[in-house]
Amino acid sequence: MARRAMSLLSQWSSRIFSVELDGAPFYFSIQETHRREEVPRVFREVRNNGRCYSLLVCSDDRIRRAKFYGELKGKLLRGLPPECDLSPMSSFLPNVKDSLIKGYFLKDNSESSSSSERLLRRLIQHDPVFVCSYFRREEGQLWTQHLWSHADSQTMETSKEYYVVPSEAPQYHPSTLNIINSDVFYSFEEAYEVIKKCGDIIPEASSVLELLPSRAEARSKPDFPVIVIEGLDATGKTTLTESLRDTLGAALLRSPPQCLSPLRARFDQEPPLIRRAFYALGNYITAEQIGQEGMKTPVIIDRFWHSTAAYAIATAVSGPVCNLPAEGSEVYCWPSDLLQPSLVVLLTLDPEERKRRLRDRGQGKTEEEQKLDHNQLFRLRVEEAYRRIIGPACVIVDASPSADQVLQQVQLLIRGKCHL
Template identity: 55%
Template sequence: MLKTAAFRGGQLSSRVFAVEFDPRARPLCFALSDSPRELRGAHRQLFGDDGKLFSLHVHGGGRVEKARTHAEIKRELSVSLARHCDVYEASSFVPDVKNSFVKGFFIRDRSTAAVSEDILKTLQRSESVCVFSYEREGQYCWLEPWSPVSHVQEPARHYITPAAAAEHHPSTLNISNSDVFYCMDEAYAVLQECSEIIPESKEVLKLVDEQLETSRGDGFPVIVIEGLDATGKTTLTESLRESLNAALLKSPPQCLAPFRQRFDSEPPLIRRAFYALGNYITAAHIGKESLRAPVIVDRYWHSTAAYAIATAVGGRVENLPKPGSELYRWPEDLLQPNLVLLLTVSPEERLRRLRDRGQDKTAEEAELEINQLFRLKVEEAYKRIQNPACIIVDASPSPREVLQQVQHLIRDKCHL
């Protein structure tokens, strides 16, 4: 039975498929047609003559189930097919239709034993997974539902036809309240869905419930210090705490530290919801502390959003949502700071500082070291967030000089 009907947002003919074929370019897009179309250029390379071709898409179940299924498949493919196949991130979507983005993978099996088919047999047992195979004839290629057994009758052919690259990376259709959360209730609901499969979710939600009061009157200024690892945030925030006699807070807050390793191992949807709730707990702490003294915050919502957007959007910087996109807006229910400063240093200086530290890193921090594209996307996403926007501070000089720069900005913007 063909499971394509479960693709929400339209039938196959209305959907566009995208493959992250070249990380330096936009996703390679194609649609389906009843008539053969000759393939050229990059499309010809992707659907070339070598090996068997398959794609699979995780389309069924709730959002938590889909996220965990996709993550499990990704692990399975990376372990089982790494030596024998090319595996690319892929997706399916309906242009300009929000929440129509369906994640998946495109597989090119170059092995003589066709090792991918055994893996696909197992994966297709899930009702939430749909698998397609691609057949070639000369310069033409078509898609059909894949089955480990021969078809009783010839399936309808859906010919591959090149499609123009989407104006925006297709993942942006699903970023809102999936990779980046714009209200507490949405993030809270994700962890509620996880409460039976991740017991720690209940403990996190209990901490959130205890911190719901975030009222803040005309208190002291709140200054957020942002930046990649090893840009000098810790040194600067400690110096500001002393020089301003300020309270120093961090996001995620210390109360969530026991749970970070657990949630860092989860798919982006769950991990992002966890960190989003951390911002709301931090906001509650800010609301209380700012009534007594200025508040310095080591990272806040900008970090959460910048890393999430850069991770969700594959490929190059140009694939990011355009400046002014609603995806860069500040959540309406999250306490806003008075000033946000983004510390920057050269890539070479940041790597030198990281080597000097010699400490453990999160997966995303490790990715920053080896993937220049990812680093550039994170930095650009930081710069595009508005209301409040970041003021960029060159953190290359000595700590004393950086402190003086920042103190001048605080006096000018916050009148401290």
Template identity: 80%
Template sequence: MARRAMSLLPRWSSRVFLVDLDGAPLYFGIQEEHWEEKAPRVFRQFQKQDKYYSLLVCSRDRIKGAKFYAELKDKLLRDLPSGCDLTTICSFLPNVRDSLIKGYFLKSNTENSPQIERLLSQLEQHDPVLVCSYSEGEDEQWTQHLWSRAESKATASAKQYYLVSSDVPSYHPSTLNIINSDVFYSFDEAYDVLKKCSDIIPEAMSVLEKLPSRVKARRKPDFPVIVIEGLDATGKTTLTESLRDTLGATLLRSPPQCLSPWRACFDQEPPLIRRAFYALGNYITAEQISQEGMKTPVIVDRFWHSTAAYAIATAVSGPLCNLPSEGSEVYRWPSDLFQPSLVVLLTVDPEERKRRLRGRGQGETDEEQELDHNQLFRLRVEEAYRRISGPACVTVDASPSADLVLQQVLLLIRGKCHL
């Protein structure tokens, strides 16, 4: 068994599991003794004639683990026999930061089980995965069988645990691993990820060469810096260009133009690597702000709010109540990143935003497609925007004409920034 898996075993019976079954999060725990407790709801709807398995990615190297987790799904979809259902599973220690491990949950009929167990055995022998199988006993009690490297398949000698119901945690377990995995709070943390993956992603070194020096502290700009945030098609481009012309300001964008050659590459990477790339883009933009802000006011089209809000909303599935509460450290501004004078969040009615997107006739990013098709995702993004502090966003309704929105924002700038 992989060393990472072995390190988990001393606390294995304390862990909680979450299976995403048809979009419904279902939790269960395990225990070593049989207390005649009913099986968790997730298993009561399963059929005794079917077979169930889970694979948890337990790599000590989080870069390689993130890559393997993404590649594992493709391998399973390619190699599993037809009729096998695949969904996600994760395991965590309640309220313990960085304890989340992710994987996949499989359901199959008995006929396909020999082929599946051969595949899982090969994975367990050579890759950083922890494999479990699940079965129902005569007393309708479900058990989890923890495979060991010595096992070619789940057998009676494998470590056995009894499945029990578990309380739903206060917040989605993915929040346990958000800090410096989905959202980065320092230059050094994001830099470290790209540095460590440069041997497997050559483009990472090109990105690192674009980064500003961290040797000396930057002066605070003499002129105000105003960030305009919002979903696509809320009018950011029109407003930022109008503010540039009206105020005689410099217009910057995040991620910066210098990273454009590598965006397509990093958009295909797992969240850990992709989010580190975009986090570092904010530090490049901050360097540009420090230079241009000595000469003119600076308008920035998106900044750290966007990077964090989309990452949080993607990592945390389900309704708004799954988000960390207001005031959580997840929403804090990075201590080493420049803080703008004012952040304006543009909002429009969802139907109006869709109409504007259709009018553009442009292709959408994966996240934009998710915004259009998943109302809960859009609501999570908007709420994450609102909860980020240091500075917080000032919300402006961008539904009126562009001229009226410009005048409203100019009033805010004059009141806050004295321009």
């Protein structure tokens, strides 16, 4: 059995399990004896003849793990009876970094669970996944978990039986355990290794690697100030960056850089690990461009690492803002090997005014923009993640006045902070 799987099994009874229902996580744990605890919320509404299963992805290879998890939902939806309900699930060791594994929780309300079990048996024989069955005991007052094992390509349930009991919510949302160098990258090497390992499965990965700067080159600080303008769509970033370019005689760059545009649609289809590594490398390409332009003139950048990190953190963590990593967490610290700007301005706008401006544009929306529109909690998480990033932190500017007034305010900031 693979090393990761062995490690997971050795600590199985110490793990906490989380199932998302209607966007909120519900937690349970397992124990060898039962002390008459109440039934966990996840199991309370299962029909009398219903059966539950969990699937958790456990490959040693993080690329394979990410790809398989990304494809697993489709496999299940295509193969399971329509009476089955599928919910996102994870398992973790409390407060242990990189201990999170992801998968799905299945409630099978069909007349017979045989077709579901056939599909799960096929999965366990060939794919990096742990499968558990959950049984109702004593007229629904108890539930037990049975972990399936592999034996000569035949699936069987282990004789080990665990009782399922409620668990308190952890101090921080479990997804925060795996954010570093998984959802957000903090070094060139970490992101580079992910894309490099994708070469066999994503032909376009080689094109990305060819565009990257040499890490052997000296990283000297630009002679001129570097100013980043951040903010959600329709807050006036394009208007402001172009005005600053003209008034300061500055170079204007954008992140992700133009050279990655033909590849974005391809990598946007990939699971978060690969997609985030792609955009992280885009920041290093932009940094090289900044280094070149900043020797001759001030540089204005339309979005940079703050955007990459804020959106990734807000996507990785579900629920209200309080689920985000705490202020001061290393998650919000600027990568030590990425060029630091002189000033970062975050444009903010009343949500209704921003929606009005988006409607006036009449443009098609990105997937993230649609998510911002339909999910207020996601928007609040993005905005708060922006505010918590340090090294440098954002200076917040209200973008509701006229474009000229916003320009004047930002020019005053630049004079004060950058002496331009």
